[in-house]
Structures are given as C-alpha cells and as structure tokens.
Amino acid sequence: MPSVNVVNGKQIVVENLGPVERTIRFICRPFAQMWHHRDLIQAILRREVAERFKGSIAGWVWAIVAPLLAIAVYTIAFSGRLDLPPQYIVTGNQNLSYALFILSGIVVFNFWSEMAFRAPMLLHEYVHFIKQTIFPSDMLAVISTLRATLYTVISLGVLIVFQLITTGGLPWTMLLLPLIMIPFIAFLVGMSWFLCAIGAFTRDAGYLMINIVPLFMFATPVFYHQSIFGSPGDILIYINALTGYVDVMRDIMLVGKLPNWQVYAWTLFTSVFTFYFGYWFFDRYRNVIVDVL
Amino acid sequence: MSSSTSSDLVVEAKHLGKAYQLYARRNDWLKQVAFGWATSKPFSKPFPVLRDINLAIQRGESIGFLGRNGCGKSTLLQVICGMTLPSHGELRVTGRIAPVLALGSTFDLELSGRENVMIGGAVLGLKRGEVQRKFSSIAEFAGIGDYMDQPVKHYSMGMRTRLAFSICAHVEAEILVVDEALAVGDAAFQRKCMDWIEGFREHGTLLFVSHAKADVMRLCRRAIWIDDGRIREDGKPVEVVRSYARAMETEPDDMKRFTAV
Numbered sequence: 001m002p003s004v005n006v007v008n009g010k011q012i013v014v015e016n017l018g019p020v021e022r023t024i025r026f027i028c029r030p031f032a033q034m035w036h037h038r039d040l041i042q043a044i045l046r047r048e049v050a051e052r053f054k055g056s057i058a059g060w061v062w063a064i065v066a067p068l069l070a071i072a073v074y075t076i077a078f079s080g081r082l083d084l085p086p087q088y089i090v091t092g093n094q095n096l097s098y099a100l101f102i103l104s105g106i107v108v109f110n111f112w113s114e115m116a117f118r119a120p121m122l123l124h125e126y127v128h129f130i131k132q133t134i135f136p137s138d139m140l141a142v143i144s145t146l147r148a149t150l151y152t153v154i155s156l157g158v159l160i161v162f163q164l165i166t167t168g169g170l171p172w173t174m175l176l177l178p179l180i181m182i183p184f185i186a187f188l189v190g191m192s193w194f195l196c197a198i199g200a201f202t203r204d205a206g207y208l209m210i211n212i213v214p215l216f217m218f219a220t221p222v223f224y225h226q227s228i229f230g231s232p233g234d235i236l237i238y239i240n241a242l243t244g245y246v247d248v249m250r251d252i253m254l255v256g257k258l259p260n261w262q263v264y265a266w267t268l269f270t271s272v273f274t275f276y277f278g279y280w281f282f283d284r285y286r287n288v289i290v291d292v293l
Numbered sequence: 294m295s296s297s298t299s300s301d302l303v304v305e306a307k308h309l310g311k312a313y314q315l316y317a318r319r320n321d322w323l324k325q326v327a328f329g330w331a332t333s334k335p336f337s338k339p340f341p342v343l344r345d346i347n348l349a350i351q352r353g354e355s356i357g358f359l360g361r362n363g364c365g366k367s368t369l370l371q372v373i374c375g376m377t378l379p380s381h382g383e384l385r386v387t388g389r390i391a392p393v394l395a396l397g398s399t400f401d402l403e404l405s406g407r408e409n410v411m412i413g414g415a416v417l418g419l420k421r422g423e424v425q426r427k428f429s430s431i432a433e434f435a436g437i438g439d440y441m442d443q444p445v446k447h448y449s450m451g452m453r454t455r456l457a458f459s460i461c462a463h464v465e466a467e468i469l470v471v472d473e474a475l476a477v478g479d480a481a482f483q484r485k486c487m488d489w490i491e492g493f494r495e496h497g498t499l500l501f502v503s504h505a506k507a508d509v510m511r512l513c514r515r516a517i518w519i520d521d522g523r524i525r526e527d528g529k530p531v532e533v534v535r536s537y538a539r540a541m542e543t544e545p546d547d548m549k550r551f552t553a554v
Contacts, residue, residue: 004375004386011378043415047401047408128399133392133416134374202323287378291313292322 011287030138030279037139041146044139048147063151067158070106075099078223085227087255096166103159104253105222105246111152112188112242113213118144119192120199120206127293137289138282141192149185163253171256180248180259183271187241190271190278197282200289221246238263241270302387303468303498304350304373309382310522311368312339342368343379344522352388352467355499357509357530359537360519366502369519370470373500388498391417391466402446406437406456409445413460427463434489435459436482455482462489469493472502487512506534 005011017025034041053062078098089097122140129135156177164170199205217223220242226234237243244267248259314337316322325336342365350356358366372379374392399416400409410431414424424431432441435455440448448456461469471490490499490512503509509516509530516533518526520540526533 004373004384006379006384007382039419039421040415042421043412047404047412050404050408051401129416131376132398134376134390134418135416202320290377 026280027276030275033136033138034142037136040136041139041143044143045146048143049150052147052151063154064158067103067155071099071103071158071162074102074106078102083225083228085225087257088225088250090163090254091167093166100159100163100166100254101225101250102223103162104250105220107152107155107159108184108242108246108249109217109220109222110155111148111184113216114148114151115145115188115192116195116209116213116216118148119195120203120209122192122196123200123289123293124203130290130293137286138193138279141189141196141278141282145185145189145192148188149181160253171252171254173252173256173258176252176258180245180252180264180267183268184245186275187245187267187271190274190276193278193282194274197285197289200285200293216240216242238266241267241274244270301352302349302385303352304348304387305383305385306346306348306373307383309343309346309348309369309372309379309384310341311343311365311372311377311379311381312341314338315340342522343372346382346522346524348517348524350498350500352498353494353496354515355494355513356501357513357516357533358500358502358519359504359506359509359516359533361541364519365522366519367472370472370500370502374470386468388467389418389465390468390470391461391464392470392472400445400453400457403444405444406435406441406448409456410460413457414464417460417464417466419464431459431463434462434485451479451482458486462486462493466497468498468500470500506538510534 053060075095075098078095084098084101088101090100091097119141122144123130123137126135126137126140130137160170160174195205195209219237219240221237226237226243226247229237244263247263248267251257251259314322314325316325316337321336328336346369358370360366368377370392371377372384373386374390375386376392399413401412404412407428410428411421411424414427415421419427435441435452435458437448437452437455440452445453445456469490487508490501493499494512499512501509501512513530516526516528516530517524518533518537526536
C-alpha cells in the first residue's frame with residue numbers, strides 16, 4: 001500500500017465505496033485523524049500551554065485573576081443598570097445577579113473570540129512545521145481549540161465557585177454543562193478550520209476578525225437579554241449562532257432549568273454543520289495551502 | 294499492479310512535473326479566483342520547477358542528488374516526501390519516510406532541547422513512549438551534554454543540527470531524505486553522521502542532497518544530476534560528479550533560469 005500515490009495533481013485513494021460508505025468515512029475521518037495523531041496533539045498542546053505564560057512568574061495565577069477581575073468590574077459597572085427577566089435574578093443581591101448573568105455569557109463569548117482572533121494566523125504560526133516536515137496541519141485547529149478549552153474551564157471553575165458562594169447552592173442542571181460545551185468546542189474547531197484556511201491565502205482575514213469580533217460582543221446577548229428586542233428581534237438574534245450557546249448556558253448554569261429544545265436543537269445543528277463544513281473546506285484546500293503559505 | 298519486479302520499488306515517478314503559479318502583483322491570485330473562469334488569459338504565469346521526471350528507486354538504494362541552487366532538487370524531495378503535491382505526472386511512494394530537510398528550523402527557541410525532542414519525535418510520527426525510551430540514546434548521539442535542558446535559543450547552529458539529526462536518526466525510517474542538513478556540523482559530528490548513514494544504508498533507502506561531491510561519492514551508489522527541473526544525468530557517482538563538475542566550470546551562472554516563461 002503506497003504512502004504517497006498521486007496522479008496528475010490528485011491524491012489517489014484506492015477504494016471502491018458507495019455514496020453511503022463514503023459519507024460514513026467522511027463523518028468518521030476527523031475523529032480517526034485525531035486519534036491517530038493523539039501523541040502529536042499532546043506534545044504540541046503541552047508546548048502551547050507552556051507558551052501562554054512563558055516568562056511570567058505568577059504563571060497560572062493569571063488564569064484565575066482574569067475572571068476574578070471581570071467579576072469585580074461587572075458587578076460595579078452594571079449595578080442597577082440592567083433590565084433582566086426575573087428568572088435570572090438568582091441571588092438576593094441584584095448587582096451580583098447581574099454579574100453572574102454577564103459572566104455566564106462572557107465565558108462563552110471569550111472562548112469564541114480567542115479562536116476567532118487566532119485562527120486566521122494559525123497556519124502562519126506553524127509555517128515551518130507545515131513546509132519542512134510531514135505535518136497534519138488539520139490538527140492545529142484542534143490543538144488550539146483544546147488550549148482555549150483549558151482556559152475556559154478555569155474561568156468556568158472560578159465562576160461556579162463564585163456562584164456557589166453568592167447563591168449558596170448550585171442547580172442540578174449544571175451537570176449538563178458537557179452537553180453544551182462539547183457541541184460548542186466542535187463548533188469552534190470547525191470555525192477554526194475555515195478561518196485558518198482563508199487566513200493562509202490572505203492576511204486580510206486576520207484584520208477582518210480584529211474588526212468584527214468587538215462588534216459581535218454587542219450582537220450577542222452578553223450584556224443584555226434578547227427579550228429586550230421584542231418580537232421578531234428576539235428570534236432573529238439566534239441567526240448569530242453564539243446566541244443559542246449563551247442562552248443554553250444561562251439556562252443550565254443560572255436558572256437551573258432544561259433549555260428550550262428548539263434552541264438546543266439549533267445549537268446542535270450549527271455545531272455539526274460548522275464542524276463538517278470547516279473540515280470539508282480545509283481538506284479541499286490543504287494541498288494548495290502548502291504552496292501559498 | 295504488484296508484479297514481482299515492482300514490489301521492491303519504493304519510489305516510482307512517471308513524467309512528474311510541478312509548476313508554481315507566479316503572480317505579477319501580490320493580490321493577483323484573488324483576481325484569478327474571482328474572474329479566472331470568465332477570462333481565457335490567466336492572471337498568473339506558470340513557473341515550472343520540475344519537468345518530466347522519470348525515476349525508479351529500489352529498496353536499499355542510496356542516491357545522491359546534485360544540481361545548482363534552484364534547479365529543483367529540494368522540490369523533488371519535498372514532492373517525494375508528500376509535503377507538496379506535483380501538478381502533473383504519476384508518483385508512488387511506499388514506506389515510512391523521514392525528512393531530515395530542516396527539522397532544526399521547527400525547533401521552538403524558547404523551549405529546552407528536551408522538550409523539542411518530544412515535539413520533533415512526535416512530528417516525525419513517534420509515540421510518546423517511544424521518544425521517552427529513546428531519549429537517552431538521542432541525547433548521547435547529539436552529544437550536547439547539559440545544553441539539553443537549556444532553551445534552544447542559546448544553541449549554536451551546529452548544536453541545533455546535531456540535535457535535529459540525532460532525532461531523525463532514531464525514527465526508524467525506511468526512506469531517509471537528507472537535504473544539505475549536515476553542512477554546518479563540525480568534522481567530528483559529520484563523520485559520526487556519515488558512519489550512521491552508512492549503517493542505515495544496509496536496511497534502508499537513502500536520498501541524499503549535498504554539494505560536497507566527496508560525500509556523494511562515498512555514500513551513494515547512484516547519483517542523479519538535476520538541471521533546470523530535468524534529470525540531466527543518472528548513473529554511477531564517479532561519472533555524474535565528473536560531468537557535473539565540468540559543467541560548473543564551463544557553463545556560466547545563468548540568472549535567467551529564475552525567470553518565468
């Protein structure tokens with residue numbers, strides 16, 4: 001079985017598969033690749049995590065200080081200035097409820113914005129690996145998302161402790177967090193595949209993201225609840241896929257109820273669609289990318 | 294497809310060619326993507342780097358590649374390694390291939406040698422446990438002592454090459470591609486690498502690029518001279534090296550060869 005088999009610029013894979021089998025193969029392939037390259041993912045993830053706090057003395061303390069600072073700032077800045085539906089007033093103190101409301105949205109938004117900022121430059125960061133060695137460049141999106149996941153989990157941990165202290169308990173629905181985090185991670189990996197492929201061709205993708213990420217902070221219900229728009233704005237805002245994730249997150253973290261099944265179905269759809277569209281797009285252009293980087 | 298003679302072929306290339314698209318202005322590729330379908334005149338000029346390469350390499354051969362700068366040697370090896378796709382022709386490669394092309398350039402300067410060994414080994418396809426098991430052997434071969442735990446930014450070029458070659462020597466590849474990587478090592482280390490390569494030839498296939506004609510004659514049983522993207526001569530190292538050396542003296546350094554047609 002040849003390891004390289006190319007005819008007229010096309011990779012030849014000798015297989016006789018029907019459309020159903022080909023689809024199943026395509027659906028399994030990203031996961032098979034991740035499993036196959038698990039040791040490489042681990043090695044590079046270690047380097048990435050070490051890099052984040054390179055040369056700092058406090059190191060991991062910063063990962064905890066950042067969300068604590070955010071709690072302080074949002075509690076003070078938004079005290080009495082938000083109009084929330086009553087179910088989000090989860091503590092006796094309104095100001096703390098606002099802080100919890102905003103933070104649960106911001107955790108989701110920060111996770112997304114870190115990936116949106118970084119993904120267009122991702123392949124440029126690893127250009128030596130891609131051009132000089134035989135390197136599975138599709139794993140870079142997975143690795144960088146895993147790194148961001150780590151910091152998000154730390155922020156979530158701080159937030160949960162804060163909530164436990166201020167409200168004196170946690171809703172049982174918090175156990176469902178993985179059911180929203182895993183689709184969200186898949187959504188971000190897919191988005192990173194798409195953005196890093198575009199970013200390889202033109203640096204404009206990076207500049208574009210720097211400009212539109214701050215706009216999304218206001219196009220996503222982070223600092224407000226979508227109900228302020230009234231009909232039909234409160235439905236239309238779900239076109240921004242992040243809205244669904246923020247909404248489900250708040251339902252299970254703060255309110256303690258199961259999310260609206262339509263909203264959850266929508267997040268699952270955006271997740272699966274983005275994941276496979278991103279992978280398809282990256283896979284289609286991966287051989288061109290090597291030559292244009 | 295698998296007749297008895299072709300089963301020992303590790304690399305088989307037929308009419309292999311590669312052309313890069315050169316754009317006059319930086320953003321012309323965007324015009325090509327947007328309007329290329331509508332116009333018959335492309336916005337780019339093809340720049341052929343490899344043309345009509347026919348090559349058959351048997352298991353256990355050791356081949357030296359000669360040629361001027363920019364003649365296409367490195368591109369040919371990159372194509373064989375599968376890093377970049379050829380634009381036409383056929384290519385079949387069988388076996389685990391390890392490029393010692395420029396592993397040193399992938400080192401993270403802030404990380405220690407030890408951490409870079411873990412990453413480099415993983416990039417070349419070793420499992421984490423395997424790298425850990427072989428680590429002392431890698432460190433011994435590189436021979437850089439306590440520098441192993443220092444950041445790579447404090448290394449000299451020679452030390453980086455030592456570490457990079459040492460990692461590649463431990464991946465148990467079936468096809469080894471060495472691309473001018475050893476030039477910066479000192480004589481003693483070069484000798485160690487040459488000895489190792491000689492041992493490797495007993496069970497593996499070696500593709501070797503060097504401007505040191507003596508090394509090519511010593512290590513290789515076959516030499517291929519690539520000129521302007523074509524195979525100009527393919528045969529015994531002594532003869533190919535001789536005609537290559539003669540051509541270097543008589544043919545002037547023609548800078549027009551970097552111009553797109």
